[in-house]
Amino acid sequence: MLRLSGQTAHPAARxxxxxxxxxxxxxxxxxxxxxxxWYQVESGTVRTCFLYRDGHRQxxxxxxxxxxxxxxxxxxxSSAEAVTAVTLTRCSKSMGSAIASNQxxxxxxxxxxxxxxxxxxxSLLGRRTANERVAAFLLATAWRIGGSxxxxxxxxxxxxxDHLGLTIHTVSRTLSELARREIIGLxxxxxxxxxxxxxxxxxxxxEGRDTSYEQIDRIGxxxxxxxxxxxx
Amino acid sequence: MLRLSGQTAHPAARxxxxxxxxxxxxxxxxxxxxxxxWYQVESGTVRTCFLYRDGHRQxxxxxxxxxxxxxxxxxxxSSAEAVTAVTLTRCSKSMGSAIASNQxxxxxxxxxxxxxxxxxxxSLLGRRTANERVAAFLLATAWRIGGSxxxxxxxxxxxxxDHLGLTIHTVSRTLSELARREIIGLxxxxxxxxxxxxxxxxxxxxEGRDTSYEQIDRIGxxxxxxxxxxxx
DNA sequence: CGACAGGTTGAGTGAGCTCAAGTCGGGTGG
DNA sequence: CCACCCGACTTGAGCTCACTCAACCTGTCG
Numbered sequence: 001m002l003r004l005s006g007q008t009a010h011p012a013a014r015x016x017x018x019x020x021x022x023x024x025x026x027x028x029x030x031x032x033x034x035x036x037x038w039y040q041v042e043s044g045t046v047r048t049c050f051l052y053r054d055g056h057r058q059x060x061x062x063x064x065x066x067x068x069x070x071x072x073x074x075x076x077x078s079s080a081e082a083v084t085a086v087t088l089t090r091c092s093k094s095m096g097s098a099i100a101s102n103q104x105x106x107x108x109x110x111x112x113x114x115x116x117x118x119x120x121x122x123s124l125l126g127r128r129t130a131n132e133r134v135a136a137f138l139l140a141t142a143w144r145i146g147g148s149x150x151x152x153x154x155x156x157x158x159x160x161x162d163h164l165g166l167t168i169h170t171v172s173r174t175l176s177e178l179a180r181r182e183i184i185g186l187x188x189x190x191x192x193x194x195x196x197x198x199x200x201x202x203x204x205x206x207e208g209r210d211t212s213y214e215q216i217d218r219i220g221x222x223x224x225x226x227x228x229x230x231x232x
Numbered sequence: 233m234l235r236l237s238g239q240t241a242h243p244a245a246r247x248x249x250x251x252x253x254x255x256x257x258x259x260x261x262x263x264x265x266x267x268x269x270w271y272q273v274e275s276g277t278v279r280t281c282f283l284y285r286d287g288h289r290q291x292x293x294x295x296x297x298x299x300x301x302x303x304x305x306x307x308x309x310s311s312a313e314a315v316t317a318v319t320l321t322r323c324s325k326s327m328g329s330a331i332a333s334n335q336x337x338x339x340x341x342x343x344x345x346x347x348x349x350x351x352x353x354x355s356l357l358g359r360r361t362a363n364e365r366v367a368a369f370l371l372a373t374a375w376r377i378g379g380s381x382x383x384x385x386x387x388x389x390x391x392x393x394d395h396l397g398l399t400i401h402t403v404s405r406t407l408s409e410l411a412r413r414e415i416i417g418l419x420x421x422x423x424x425x426x427x428x429x430x431x432x433x434x435x436x437x438x439e440g441r442d443t444s445y446e447q448i449d450r451i452g453x454x455x456x457x458x459x460x461x462x463x464x
Numbered sequence: 465c466g467a468c469a470g471g472t473t474g475a476g477t478g479a480g481c482t483c484a485a486g487t488c489g490g491g492t493g494g
Numbered sequence: 495c496c497a498c499c500c501g502a503c504t505t506g507a508g509c510t511c512a513c514t515c516a517a518c519c520t521g522t523c524g
Contacts, residue, residue: 050358054438058358060351073344077351111343112305118350119292119309125357126282126290126397130512157471165358170512172472189471206286362480389503402480404504420489421503465524472519479513487504494497 018090022082028070031079035072037090038110041065044086045154048078049162059163061117062155064145071114084154125165128206133164134174135204138184142194150193157189181217198223250322260302260312260320267304269322270342273297276318277386280310281394291395293349294387296377303346316386357397360438365396366406367436370416374426382425389421413449 019042022028028039031051039046046063060078063069069080120140127133137160142151153160157168164171179186183200185193194200199216202208202223208216251274254260260271263283271278278295292310295301301312352372359365369392374383385392389400396403411418415432417425426432431449434440 050355052358052438054441056360056438058354060354071347073348107340108343111340111347115303115343115347115350116305118347118354121354122290122292122350122357123282125354126284128288128397156469165360167513168471169473169514173512176472206284206288209286388501399481400503401482401505405480408504467522467524469522470520472517474517475515477512477514479511481508481510483506483508485504485506488502490500490502492497492499494495 020088020090022086022088024082024085026082028080028082028088029076031076033076035070035074035076035093037092038068038070039080039091040068040089042087042089045083046080046086046088047083047155047159047163048080050078057162058165059159060121062141062159062163063117068110068113069117071110083159121163124163127204129209130164130166130170130174131177131203131208132206133166134160134171134178135200137164138192138194139197139200139204142197146194149195149197150191153190153192252320252322254314254318254320256314256317258314260314261308263308263311265308267302267306267308267325269324270300270302271312271323272300272321274319274321277315278312278318278320279315279387279391279395280312282310289394290397291391292353294373294391294395295349300342300345301349303342315391353395356395359436361441362396362398362402362406363409363435363440364438365398366392366403366410367432369396370424370426371429371432371436374429378426381427381429382423385422385424 022044028046029037031049041063043065046067046069048060048063048069050058050060052058061069062083070076124133124136124140127136138151141153142149145151155163157171160166161168161171166174175184175186175192178184178200183194183196183203185195187193199219202216202219207219254276260278261269263281273295275297278299278301280292280295280301282290282292284290293301294315302308356365356368356372359368370383373385374381377383387395389403392398393400393403398406407416407418407424410416410432415426415428415435417427419425
């Protein structure tokens with residue numbers, strides 16, 4: 001969510017770093033492996049997955065260009081996998097010491113970044129309905145990578161579902177419903193445009209709980225009106 | 233979950249610290265306040281709450297004697313409240329600098345502790361059913377404070393519910409059901425004994441999903457048998 | 465062209481929510 | 495000492511939203 005320390009920071013650059021490439025779907029490290037390295041994304045998208053004993057998984061985060069992941073104490077609590085083809089910079093922790101003992105100058109920044117990611121994940125999972133979770137996820141993702149209203153979701157529906165604690169069916173249905181109400185646009189499964197950010201924000205914040213679709217759409221239209229009038 | 237750095241460590245002891253008392257229910261700091269201090273629990277229990285725009289809350293953690301909380305970057309992302317009467321040690325961050333710039337030696341340890349708490353929270357919310365969440369919560373709490381099989385839950389059902397993303401009704405029903413099956417014992421709402429930790433672990437790990445109660449109870453009985461035979 | 469992965473959509477079910485009533489224990493005031 | 499209240503908890507009944515099961519569509523790759 002939060003960039004590490006501004007646009008230009010490259011914390012990985014200061015250490016013995018190795019550039020690596022992974023193909024789509026490849027595993028970068030596995031849950032339980034000794035946490036010897038941390039990584040920074042150069043290009044592409046990475047997901048971290050926590051696997052439960054019964055086989056189902058909880059995606060704890062998506063990492064885009066500039067993001068840092070793999071900041072764990074002893075062993076990795078989540079595995080990391082390439083969502084798309086990725087290039088990474090790998091940084092060995094062992095050259096200084098464990099990251100927990102702060103012999104690495106940016107240790108605090110890296111941990112802070114990891115903590116922010118975890119809190120964002122909690123913020124999504126704490127929401128109550130599928131609408132709220134999907135809406136909040138779209139806004140968070142748009143804010144992180146899109147910048148503008150059009151965004152390309154690199155991950156599959158299954159990834160989104162396992163991130164939000166839903167099924168792919170519910171995610172798909174919810175997105176279709178949002179598109180039907182013209183809150184978002186769907187140009188193919190991966191390409192999404194946010195048409196009504198204001199209304200999406202209301203949905204994410206739970207304003208649609210005991211309110212009918214017609215009511216919330218009216219509220220959204222009212223909220224949009226000044227912005228639209230101002231914008232053109 | 234994880235103690236900061238062993239039983240005897242008192243990271244708060246090394247700084248300008250102030251001892252504070254709060255009564256049950258009192259607010260220690262509010263969400264959005266500038267994060268100027270962090271705290272260590274001397275006695276009692278503290279909860280941290282993330283409030284959503286619609287008024288519902290997500291408890292992001294419970295903190296017991298020895299635990300540290302309030303490790304945020306700029307402003308507190310959650311409020312902190314006294315679950316019981318508590319005594320705390322408050323430590324000012326401003327004496328060095330912001331915690332993110334690692335001028336405070338234990339900054340990394342504190343952040344690591346906060347990260348562990350966040351990951352435990354995700355691990356609970358990532359579970360699928362009420363049974364799994366409640367079982368996992370009981371085990372985590374017992375491991376943290378109980379030590380033995382008997383534990384005193386300092387928080388209310390509402391606190392548990394808002395921590396697990398359930399309602400108080402579902403929490404209450406689930407606990408009653410666990411008691412009815414003699415997996416736990418209930419001596420009053422706050423006092424719980426774990427009678428069958430093995431079976432509780434199976435439930436927490438989702439082994440009861442597509443299995444009937446009778447089947448899982450039988451599995452649990454089998455799993456218990458050797459341990460019982462060995463133990464006495 | 466077939467195989468397959470990813471995605472969408474429908475129908476029916478069920479776990480957990482909502483609404484509602486009732487219990488229990490502790491505190492307070494008459 | 496008892497009546498009363500209040501907050502916390504429990505439990506029942508019904509409903510709803512998300513899951514399950516299933517079918518089908520689409521694009522891609524060999």
